[in-house]
Amino acid sequence: MKKVIKFLIPALVAAVTVYLVGVSGVREEDSATVPTEQDYYVGVQLVEVTATDKDGESWDSFNDSGPDLYVVFHWQGVKVFKSSAKEDSLIAHWSEAEFDLRDYALQGKPTSIDDVIAGARVRISETEPLTITLYEKDLLKDDLIASFDIDLTKLTEGTHTITDPAPSVKRVVLRVLPFSALPSLFGEKKE
Amino acid sequence: MPLLIRFLLGISAVLLGLGLSLPVMKVIPRLGPFHDYFSFFLKDLNSPQSFSLLEGIRTLTGEGHYFIAVIILIFSVIFPLWKLGVLWVGFSDLIQQKRPGRAFYLAEKLGKYSMVDVFVIALLVVSIKGLPGGSRVVLQSGLFFFALSVLTVMLASWLIEKTWSSQSPNSDESTNLSG
Numbered sequence: 497m498k499k500v501i502k503f504l505i506p507a508l509v510a511a512v513t514v515y516l517v518g519v520s521g522v523r524e525e526d527s528a529t530v531p532t533e534q535d536y537y538v539g540v541q542l543v544e545v546t547a548t549d550k551d552g553e554s555w556d557s558f559n560d561s562g563p564d565l566y567v568v569f570h571w572q573g574v575k576v577f578k579s580s581a582k583e584d585s586l587i588a589h590w591s592e593a594e595f596d597l598r599d600y601a602l603q604g605k606p607t608s609i610d611d612v613i614a615g616a617r618v619r620i621s622e623t624e625p626l627t628i629t630l631y632e633k634d635l636l637k638d639d640l641i642a643s644f645d646i647d648l649t650k651l652t653e654g655t656h657t658i659t660d661p662a663p664s665v666k667r668v669v670l671r672v673l674p675f676s677a678l679p680s681l682f683g684e685k686k687e
Numbered sequence: 688m689p690l691l692i693r694f695l696l697g698i699s700a701v702l703l704g705l706g707l708s709l710p711v712m713k714v715i716p717r718l719g720p721f722h723d724y725f726s727f728f729l730k731d732l733n734s735p736q737s738f739s740l741l742e743g744i745r746t747l748t749g750e751g752h753y754f755i756a757v758i759i760l761i762f763s764v765i766f767p768l769w770k771l772g773v774l775w776v777g778f779s780d781l782i783q784q785k786r787p788g789r790a791f792y793l794a795e796k797l798g799k800y801s802m803v804d805v806f807v808i809a810l811l812v813v814s815i816k817g818l819p820g821g822s823r824v825v826l827q828s829g830l831f832f833f834a835l836s837v838l839t840v841m842l843a844s845w846l847i848e849k850t851w852s853s854q855s856p857n858s859d860e861s862t863n864l865s866g
Contacts, residue, residue: 499776506700506771513704514741 530651532620535675538648539615540567540579541655542669543630544587545641550664555632562586563641564633569616571626577616581633590614592671615671620648630665641665689782692846696775699839703767706833710737717821739829740764767836770794774843781851795844 530536543565549555555563565588569577582588593612618626625645632639642662651672658668715735738746740763747756777791 502776502779503772506696506703506775507768509697509700510704510707510768510771513701514708517705517708 530620530649530653530672530674532622532649534620536618536620536648536651537613537615537671537673537675538569538618538626538651539577539592539613539671539673540569540590540628540668541671542587542589542667543567544666544668545630546664546666547586548664549641565641566631566633566638568629568631569626570629571616571618572624576618577614579614615673617675618648620651622647622649624648628661628668630662630668646670688846688850689778692778692843692850695839695843695846696771696778699836699843700771702832702836702839703771706829706831706836707740707764709829709832710739710827711743711829711833713737713825713827715823715825717823735825737827740833763833766797767840770797770840774840774847778847781847795848 562584564581564583566581567579579590626648627645629643630641642665644661653672656670656672713735744756744760773790773794777787780787
């Protein structure tokens with residue numbers, strides 16, 4: 497019995513080390529926060545809301561359909577992005593790029609990858625948070641669902657999930673990409 | 688000397704723990720000249736992925752590659768831990784002037800196989816470095832900790848052999864302990 501305990505001592509030491517590495521957060525390297533004073537695209541990928549609004553009532557007063565969700569970003573007090581509205585959704589999802597085909601086909605608007613990116617262009621700064629406001633689109637007046645600030649310096653490149661940021665909002669997933677991710681194939685200028 | 692050997696075995700266990708849990712490699716995906724274009728739409732292309740040995744084993748198991756997972760588990764987890772345990776017990780026996788068990792000699796003889804997984808990783812690095820599109824594999828701290836663990840055990844084994852040789856100069860088994 498004594499030998500078995502002695503035999504297990506190194507394994508125990510190794511196991512404790514593995515555990516300490518796990519709880520210490522040393523392994524967070526892959527999701528390092530974005531560097532400050534750098535320009536980034538921040539877009540919304542997904543928003544999930546609760547089944548009822550913050551007062552516990554159904555989203556639509558006329559029927560049982562879900563809310564028509566859209567998101568607005570403010571940065572330095574200026575509206576820098578407004579998403580399209582997703583109808584009857586408790587989980588709204590947006591693509592990386594959006595454009596109105598009619599604009600391009602009928603009005604002959606110039607095409608640029610930068611123009612169709614569904615996101616705001618912001619500079620990462622400690623003093624300038626991004627305000628995310630979530631609305632429900634309505635016929636008469638859009639209803640405010642929630643509004644909250646996020647510290648841009650806490651963002652991680654790629655996708656960044658914010659859980660329970662406000663009442664009735666379960667999660668918000670943002671896309672965070674550096675300007676350098678812009679396509680250069682079609683003559684786009686890179687920073 | 689006994690204190691130093693105990694210390695080396697203990698350090699080796701800590702290094703092994705670090706080597707198993709910290710990333711051994713980071714894969715940086717690239718798609719050659721098309722990387723910028725696709726990276727905007729395929730977010731994974733912008734996210735280097737790190738893998739530790741334990742994560743690798745778990746991933747392989749999850750994907751149904753049980754054979755490879757078991758091989759890596761044996762050579763990178765079970766065998767080093769078994770060897771450390773056997774050396775710890777065997778060295779205690781030697782200090783108490785007792786004859787160590789057969790496993791002690793076996794651990795010494797099989798010592799060189801500790802490096803097999805390092806060799807596998809090295810091969811993997813070389814093969815992935817040759818991929819088109821500029822994808823790269825960068826070695827991470829876990830590999831160095833793992834290799835250091837192996838080296839520390841080898842040093843401890845050598846010291847044990849030396850200590851034992853000096854204690855029992857006429858013993859036939861005192862030779863060839865380090866494999």
